[in-house]
Amino acid sequence: MLKRFDIEDLGETSADLQDWxxxxxxxxxxxxxxxxFTKKYSHLPGYRFLRLGLSxxxxxxxxxxxxxxxxxxxxxxxxxxxxxxxxxxxxxPLPSEVVDVVLLQHSVEFSESPKASLNEAxxxxxxxxxxxxxxxxxxxxxGLIKFPMQLVTNRSQYRFHxxxxxxxxxxxxxxxxxxxxxxxxxxxxxxxRAVVRSGGLRPLVQEKGISSxxxxxxxxxxxxxNFYIIHAVKRVARGISSSSRVWERSVSGRLRSSxxxxxxxxTERKY
Numbered sequence: 001m002l003k004r005f006d007i008e009d010l011g012e013t014s015a016d017l018q019d020w021x022x023x024x025x026x027x028x029x030x031x032x033x034x035x036x037f038t039k040k041y042s043h044l045p046g047y048r049f050l051r052l053g054l055s056x057x058x059x060x061x062x063x064x065x066x067x068x069x070x071x072x073x074x075x076x077x078x079x080x081x082x083x084x085x086x087x088x089x090x091x092x093p094l095p096s097e098v099v100d101v102v103l104l105q106h107s108v109e110f111s112e113s114p115k116a117s118l119n120e121a122x123x124x125x126x127x128x129x130x131x132x133x134x135x136x137x138x139x140x141x142x143g144l145i146k147f148p149m150q151l152v153t154n155r156s157q158y159r160f161h162x163x164x165x166x167x168x169x170x171x172x173x174x175x176x177x178x179x180x181x182x183x184x185x186x187x188x189x190x191x192x193r194a195v196v197r198s199g200g201l202r203p204l205v206q207e208k209g210i211s212s213x214x215x216x217x218x219x220x221x222x223x224x225x226n227f228y229i230i231h232a233v234k235r236v237a238r239g240i241s242s243s244s245r246v247w248e249r250s251v252s253g254r255l256r257s258s259x260x261x262x263x264x265x266x267t268e269r270k271y
Contacts, residue, residue, distance in 0.1 A: 007159055009112045010074035010089060014054065016156035017110065018075075021055040025190050026157075029226055030057065032186040033105070033134055035210065036229055037063035040183070044130045046100020052089055052121065053105040066101060090116040094124045104133045106227075108168075109160040115171065122175050127236040131177060132229060138162040140226045141189040165228055177232040184225035187217045 010017075020026055042063055049066035051057075053073065061069040072087050087093050089107055102125050104118070111117040118133075125131060136142050149158040169179050188211070210218075217225065 007110070007112055007161055008156075010054075010107070010110055013110070013156040013159065014073065014075040017054045020155070020157040028188065029186050030060070032210070032214065032225075033227065033229065034060055034063050036183050036185060037103075037132075040181070041130075041132060041231065044101050046126075046129065048099045049101045049103070050094075050099045050124065051103040051105060052107040052117075053103075054107065054110065057105075060103070060105065064101065064103075090120050092120050092124055096123050097126045099124045099129060100126055101130045102132070104131070106134055106136065106160075108133060109135050109163050110156075111161075114161050114163060118171060119175065122177070122234060125234050127234055129234050131172075131232045131234060133168065133232070134227055134229050135163050135165075135168065136160055137184065137223075137225055137228050138164055140184075140224055140228075141187070142226045145190065165223070165230070168230060172230070172232050176235050176237060178235050179230060179232045181231045183218075183229040183231075184221060184223050184227070185214065185218060185229070186226040187214050187222065187224065188226075190226075 021030075037060070043065050046066050047068055049061070049064050049069040051061060051069075051071035053060070053071060056071060056073060061071060070085075072085055072089070072092070074089060075086055085093070089111055090113060102121050104121055108114045108117055121131065138144075138146075143162060146158050146160070146162070149155070165182060169182075172179055
């Protein structure tokens with residue numbers, strides 16, 4: 001019974017999460033995130049873009065302007081033509097500090113060790129590079145029904161870490177990152193096919209791209225959406241440089257001349 005609450009490795013749950021990513025509610029979540037990507041982060045500087053997600057998504061990669069865009073998944077599943085490679089998110093097959101923009105699209109909370117996956121993503125991110133993290137909101141609709149659904153079902157989409165926004169920001173601060181902005185989105189409750197609104201049942205994904213309820217909540221930045229997005233920049237502190245030697249040479253003569261004066265000289269101040 002208690003195993004229902006365990007967070008398994010993505011290598012074991014990726015097949016179930018791949019099936020869930022094709023559902024209508026998952027498409028609703030992804031469309032809301034892609035709308036924010038296009039609006040706010042499509043023109044970030046840099047040449048290389050890396051996406052770590054639960055399933056391959058060429059449409060998400062197309063939201064960004066970097067010339068070299070590629071994505072990694074934990075297993076070879078789904079549309080393999082849209083995948084670059086499969087790898088362990090806690091041990092990426094990339095050199096350090098080579099990627100300009102990294103997108104973690106729900107890979108942190110579904111990882112067995114969120115800190116390890118976050119630290120590995122920052123390892124490959126270049127100094128001054130941009131990090132975008134999409135996480136399910138613990139106080140949003142999906143986060144609130146997580147524990148009840150774990151009691152009645154074994155579905156992998158309900159087995160993720162509850163990562164509060166403040167907690168994740170604290171981790172990023174300790175990892176020398178500066179948080180620039182936080183967005184929230186997708187305010188409808190999970191349903192299999194539709195959401196109840198005035199006028200009857202309507203599909204979750206609207207033809208115009210956003211419902212009136214989501215639009216109103218995003219305008220007032222209501223922090224109770226299904227997900228939140230953190231935008232941070234990697235800052236690397238410089239070590240102590242050799243410029244202090246120049247200062248030492250400039251004052252060394254004065255220090256020697258003052259030290260050479262006898263204690264009983266006329267310049268000695270008397271009290």
